[in-house]
Amino acid sequence: MEANPLKPTPSGVGFFEGAMTTAAPRVVTTFEGKLLRILRCFLRHAPVDQALPLVLERNPRPPCLSRACVELVGDSLAKGCMLFLVRAGGWRRERHLRNGQPRDGRLWERSAPSDLGLTFSRHALEFLIWMTAHRPDDAKPPLDLPDAELTPADRLLLFLAYSALHDTEAGPPLRSRPVFAGHGLIRLAFPDDFAGAPPEPAPDFGRWVNGFGAILLEAMQPWLADRWVEIERRKSHVGDWTALHDLGLAQERVLTALTDTAEAAERPDLVRFLLRTAATVLVEGITPAAFIGGLQGKGPARLADRVEVHRQALALKRHLERLQRWERRARSVGYLDEGYAASQLWKADWERFGGEELAARAAALLRQVEPLTVQ
Amino acid sequence: MSRAYRIRVSETLTRTLRAEDSVSTHLELLEVLPPEQMAELLREELKRRGFGDQKGELVRQDGDLTTTVDPVTGTVTVRSRAAQDLELEGNREGLAYDDLGPGEKNVRKALQQQLKQDLEKQAEHEQGRLQQQATERLEGHLADLSGELNQAVNRVTAEALKRKAAQIGQIKELTEDPQSGSLTIKIEV
Numbered sequence: 001m002e003a004n005p006l007k008p009t010p011s012g013v014g015f016f017e018g019a020m021t022t023a024a025p026r027v028v029t030t031f032e033g034k035l036l037r038i039l040r041c042f043l044r045h046a047p048v049d050q051a052l053p054l055v056l057e058r059n060p061r062p063p064c065l066s067r068a069c070v071e072l073v074g075d076s077l078a079k080g081c082m083l084f085l086v087r088a089g090g091w092r093r094e095r096h097l098r099n100g101q102p103r104d105g106r107l108w109e110r111s112a113p114s115d116l117g118l119t120f121s122r123h124a125l126e127f128l129i130w131m132t133a134h135r136p137d138d139a140k141p142p143l144d145l146p147d148a149e150l151t152p153a154d155r156l157l158l159f160l161a162y163s164a165l166h167d168t169e170a171g172p173p174l175r176s177r178p179v180f181a182g183h184g185l186i187r188l189a190f191p192d193d194f195a196g197a198p199p200e201p202a203p204d205f206g207r208w209v210n211g212f213g214a215i216l217l218e219a220m221q222p223w224l225a226d227r228w229v230e231i232e233r234r235k236s237h238v239g240d241w242t243a244l245h246d247l248g249l250a251q252e253r254v255l256t257a258l259t260d261t262a263e264a265a266e267r268p269d270l271v272r273f274l275l276r277t278a279a280t281v282l283v284e285g286i287t288p289a290a291f292i293g294g295l296q297g298k299g300p301a302r303l304a305d306r307v308e309v310h311r312q313a314l315a316l317k318r319h320l321e322r323l324q325r326w327e328r329r330a331r332s333v334g335y336l337d338e339g340y341a342a343s344q345l346w347k348a349d350w351e352r353f354g355g356e357e358l359a360a361r362a363a364a365l366l367r368q369v370e371p372l373t374v375q
Numbered sequence: 376m377s378r379a380y381r382i383r384v385s386e387t388l389t390r391t392l393r394a395e396d397s398v399s400t401h402l403e404l405l406e407v408l409p410p411e412q413m414a415e416l417l418r419e420e421l422k423r424r425g426f427g428d429q430k431g432e433l434v435r436q437d438g439d440l441t442t443t444v445d446p447v448t449g450t451v452t453v454r455s456r457a458a459q460d461l462e463l464e465g466n467r468e469g470l471a472y473d474d475l476g477p478g479e480k481n482v483r484k485a486l487q488q489q490l491k492q493d494l495e496k497q498a499e500h501e502q503g504r505l506q507q508q509a510t511e512r513l514e515g516h517l518a519d520l521s522g523e524l525n526q527a528v529n530r531v532t533a534e535a536l537k538r539k540a541a542q543i544g545q546i547k548e549l550t551e552d553p554q555s556g557s558l559t560i561k562i563e564v
Binding site for chain 1: 395396397398399400401402403451453503506507510513514517520521524525528
């Protein structure tokens with residue numbers, strides 16, 4: 001079977017539907033072609049360098065999109081999002097909770113196929129059209145994405161878009177928009193981007209601990225762990241006292257919001273990535289210099305302010321204390337008590353990652369940065 | 376033909392500078408006895424060390440340093456305060472080329488503004504020095520205080536163990552080594 005070559009048309013360009021096909025390439029307009037290229041970048045099928053010039057330019061918005069374009073967008077989203085989730089960690093055999101009971105296996109083994117369908121609303125397409133027609137820093141027309149109407153799949157698309165662009169000049173205008181600033185998964189994955197940002201809007205994790213949102217968060221546990229390890233390891237290169245303080249504060253805010261929500265939903269398994277992160281970062285013999293050793297100069301004049309910076313730099317380590325309290329509480333949950341399975345799963349995770357040892361190392365680190373210690 | 380006139384301005388800056396610094400920690404007491412009894416033992420021990428009871432908290436003043444202990448929560452706060460009355464004077468001269476009118480006014484205004492900025496900078500510098508003094512005083516005190524609080528915690532724990540032992544049975548022998556801090560209690564149950 002011979003592949004048809006890509007054939008430009010007077011009105012636009014052609015896109016393949018499938019690698020080897022005898023069907024004619026789908027024809028889309030120039031605007032739609034740019035939209036599809038931007039989408040490919042979001043889905044990590046193309047480098048951001050290729051799509052960034054398109055994101056930063058303005059294009060006249062067409063009255064509507066062609067059927068071919070909409071179908072291509074749908075196809076790309078369905079395949080691209082699922083591929084991302086599988087690669088992020090969905091392929092791993094893990095144990096997570098389903099209706100309060102542990103379920104083993106890969107992502108598609110823990111949930112029925114009918115529960116894994118990605119449902120996008122019209123807002124997903126509206127977002128892509130807006131990103132193609134306007135610059136990220138354009139105030140008008142507004143990027144109107146009502147939070148209550150977004151599906152978990154829509155939010156995944158927003159996450160993928162931000163993830164692709166966060167380190168470019170498109171990043172700052174995107175994160176200043178409430179739909180991104182309040183996006184729980186974005187705040188969790190990129191707390192460093194929101195260092196120094198005002199406390200509102202607070203990250204919302206309500207949609208990430210139930211239903212399909214929780215499935216997404218499960219799949220991304222290894223990805224999140226890698227991201228947080230990267231953030232922790234970069235701290236030793238931070239020279240500015242205010243920057244390190246703000247980074248720790250951003251981490252603390254998002255961790256508190258996540259663990260509060262996960263605790264209320266009885267989904268301790270959704271914060272497993274923190275244990276994985278701590279197990280990688282808190283190696284034997286670790287000292288505070290690994291996190292605050294890069295600070296330049298004497299720092300703030302007040303001792304209280306310097307200590308506060310040190311404490312914030314160890315935000316993750318302070319959070320381990322809370323996770324240890326979960327483990328203590330889990331020990332007292334009886335077989336016939338509500339939440340027994342979730343408690344047992346948390347105890348198993350705690351033991352699997354050496355939680356006691358990690359908590360002890362974290363406590364030792366925290367003691368070392370305190371100027372007044374009483375044993 | 377305009378003439379050059381020397382203009383002199385003077386300003387005074389008077390204010391009270393204040394500087395403050397503090398650190399906090401938490402006393403970890405073993406729950407040998409119920410929390411309220413442990414808190415009471417801590418209260419008695421700290422009173423022996425010169426702390427006074429102020430609305431349920433124990434407070435001790437060491438010069439400009441204030442140490443506050445909440446016996447219930449175990450929170451210890453050490454605060455260093457400093458204050459200084461500051462009076463700065465300054466003069467500045469400039470030249471204007473008209474003895475009356477906008478030229479002289481502008482020059483006078485500009486000189487006053489510059490002088491005020493200079494005095495503010497000097498005040499800031501003094502504030503920085505005062506802050507440094509308060510912080511250094513605090514840092515210098517922490518090592519001694521840490522040792523003292525450790526001793527207090529050890530004594531409270533030892534006293535709690537004695538009382539607990541007395542509850543369990545009859546104390547036959549009690550050996551305490553103040554040097555090493557070890558305590559051996561033999562009880563007959």
